[in-house]
Amino acid sequence: MNGLPVKRACDLADSTGKPEWLIEGLWADQAVGILGGEPKCCKTFLALDMAVSVASGAACLRCFRVFRTAPVLLFPAEDALSAVRKRLEGICAAAHTRLDALPIYVITAPRLLLDLPQDREQLRQTVARINPALLILDPFIRLHRSDENASKEVAPLLGYLRQLQRELHVAVLLVHHVRKGSGAKRPGQTLRGSSDLHGWGDSNLYLRRNDAHLLLSVEHRAAPSRNNIPIELCATGSALALAVKAAQQPTTMSAVTDTAQVDPCHRVIQAMAGLKGPVSVQQLRKLCRMRTATLCETLATLKDQGAVIHGPNGYSLTNAQCNTTVSFPATPIDPPGNGNGKRLRQLPLRLHPL
Secondary structure, eight states, X not given: OOOOOOOOGGGSXXXXXXXXXXXXXXXXXXXXXXXXXXXXXXXXXXXXXXXXXXXXXXXXXXXXXXXXXXXXXXXXXXSOHHHHHHHHHHHHHHTTOOGGGSOEEEOOOSOXXXXXXXXXXXXXXXXXXXXXXXXXXEXXXXXXXXXXXXXXXXXXXXXXXXHHHHHHTOEEEEEEEBOTXXXXXOGGGGBSSOTHHHHHOSEEEEEEEETTEEEEEEEESSSOOEEEEEEEEEEETTEEEEEEOOOOSOOOSTXXXXXXXXXXXXXXXXXXXXXXXXXXXXXXXXXXXXXXXXXXXXXXXXXXXXXXXXXXXXXXXXXXXXXXXXXXXXXXXXXXXSXXXXXXXXXXXXXXXX
């Protein structure tokens, strides 16, 4: 026996130049993971929005840009196929694209069980034939006959999906439920069943409701996590689609005289409003007289709210913000450069039709 193959660390394949994200900030390229949440909190809507985004190149939730456009394969184990089509058509309308133009493929088999060898092989052959960038399986409870609480039974199912990802270079999104009455816990710890489910994910998304509010939390193995992104389900006629909730209650800046006490979101928007093109973080830091850490946190908040976009040349206001003034929660900040720690902001949303 010659032992296991090894390489020096410096000889390992370099991923420089390859996309880090499939959907920027939401899902890493070729990542496996969970989209979790309680029933009726729009998990399937979010999964289908990701499918439309990857297949079309349109920004997911009208906010998160796509780095790689490619086919998508999905298996909706609970929803009627007619309902899946109706939801996809509504999301396509919000994304300004047409469903019949997109390479979204739906597995129409009445059953797919990952604990059956023949079903596993059929899924592997299908993924190899379609060559999707994203495989969506919704929900996990309908994909096996195992005990979700038993690690020895769940681990082989997750191991098969990981093998599928590595062999065929496909991202795998597994929709799953959380336990009842677990709202006070950290999102990843609320997933129903074995803790292997939480540990398995490279990128995990969690949706939760607070009265009429819907919040999205994002967790990555190798990238910063994000919490409490406000989401709303918008209706345009009979079409429904999720979107990052925009700021409300516009006000003007004319009455503000002390820039050291202005909310940082206002300061950044005001500085960018007078610029014609994208601006770098370094330029914004000088214009706003803000610490780099505060500025980066503020830009992340504005991006989540759909007020700014980040491109290869820097940050720009979205089209909707170029001719309007945006209002954000009035959170006083300390004068620039005093060394105080970050202030975290939780952003609520209201669920209402457009």
